[in-house]
């Protein structure tokens with residue numbers, strides 16, 4: 313099932329999501345739906361709050377279907393190590409049509425649980441490291457625009473308010 317993506321302005325995006333405690337069939341269905349919704353929206357990462365589900369779950373595929381082995385499920389993720397800094401253009405499915413440069417760590421290790429509840433660690437660099445940070449932020453109610461300058465953020469919010477008024481958001 314493809315869920316619509318929740319857009320900036322919805323409070324669920326700025327709410328800290330609740331931990332997952334049940335690793336059951338419902339969770340597996342939700343994960344399938346999240347991958348499906350992410351691909352339908354042409355994204356490489358999706359956090360559960362972005363489909364209106366305030367739970368600590370994210371799915372990532374930085375290869376966008378090219379390499380199924382690189383599909384990643386992060387449940388209750390925590391960033392346990394990060395190093396380096398790199399500034400790259402970043403966007404978010406919940407803030408469509410906007411992109412900004414965001415400085416993030418270059419290399420990030422995340423500790424998370426898989427669909428069965430088993431803990432694992434995964435280290436990513438470049439885009440994957442960025443996805444780990446971006447998606448973990450989502451689960452803490454934080455959007456990438458909190459990492460850009462107040463001036464740029466206010467400008468973006470003004471543009472979004474206009475789009476809301478004209479019914480385009």
Ligand SMILES: [Zn+2]
Pocket residue numbers: 403404405406446450
């Ligand atoms: Zn996002």
